[in-house]
Amino acid sequence: MKIKKVFLLLMSFFCCQSFFCKVFKSNLELANKYYDADDYENASKYFRKVILSDVADPVVFYRFGYSFENINANKKFVIGSYKISAYLFEENNNVENKYYQAALNKEQQLGFNHADVNSSYIKNFKKDLKWSIRSGSATTIVEYWKGLDKKIKIIVIVIAVLIYAVAWFLSFGECVIVYTWWDMFLLIVAGGLFYGYCNSSFDEIKNSPVCLAVFLCAIIISLIISFIANISSPFPCNILYFILSIFTKIILILIAPLILFSVLSSFGSGDKDRRYKDGTRNNKKTSTVVAVFLLIGLLVKPLVKTSSKSKISKIIDDFGDADYTSNYFRNQNRR
Secondary structure (H helix, E strand, C coil): CHHHHHHHHHHHHHHHHHHHHHHHHHHHHHHHHHHHCCCHHHHHHHHHHHHHCCCCCHHHHHHHHHHHHHCCCCHHHHHHHHHHHHHHHHHCCCCCCHHHHHHHHHHHHHCCCCCCCCHHHHHHHHHHHHCECCCCCCCEHHHHHHHCCHHHHHHHHHHHHHHHHHHHHHCCCCCCCEEHHHHHHHHHHHHHHHHHHHCCCCHHHHCCHHHHHHHHHHHHHHHHHHHHHHCCCCCCHHHHHHHHHHHHHHHHHHHHHHHHHHHHHHHCCCCECCCCCCCEHHHHHHHHHHHHHHHHHHHCHHHEECCCCCHHHHHHHHHHCHHHHHHHHHHHHHC
16 A cells, blocks of 8 residues: 555656656747747747746856847846856856857946856846746836836825725724625735736736636626615715725735735744744744734724624615515605
């Protein structure tokens, strides 16, 4: 029995290894094919995938940088690719290669030096590349935000904070921002898929009609819930509550990945130390988890209506009552 299990595990390992090698090879072949055909837009896309597969080929880095340079993409990645290429050639004692000489020529042409390149530099380069939104321009979310004018940043932040603050206070009254935790779950799903669409590392999400259908359904259902939950309020408050609910939900969708990341990161925080109860020095993990959940509870929980008899249930019950329905339409006809 044990021999069978070992055999199955080994077969699974070799099958997975064969699959990933085949994917890597196909990406590299396509990248070189597009590069040789001077199609630098597509070449950069596949070279990027090869680099993120943890490859350390200096030729790949050079060709990736050259492709980016020819499509006028992000200069940070252009220079970084050339620097890493020159560094890897020297590490491999392959300074006679024509691409090494080409990388040195790029140093003189663009005015940089690869003396600061090391394993940490390469790791950070790949990390930034992984966050890129578009394979062509490789503009990261952080860089896009940094590229905005300072005044625009302040205006956006102030407006978002004001909307959230108003929603937070009004949610204690008649205004319904998020109806139950199921509605919040829809926003988290939409936020996760939105992050996937913004990140070119998740091609499976962007190319999947199922993910698109789930994203649209989550948004539409959540908007319908906001409309139904606030329609029974007096006019024009019902319209204002509905609009406020929409804008607040947009903010929640944008910060949903950050919330999930904070929760998951809190469980992995702290230096390991078995002398303490939770396995981390000074029980750091426990205190971090508690702090994160308290913050989420303070900022998010008041927005969620969880009362047993909500406006939606009341509307459904009222329209289910025959006397109420007949009186409602009779009053409408008199008007």
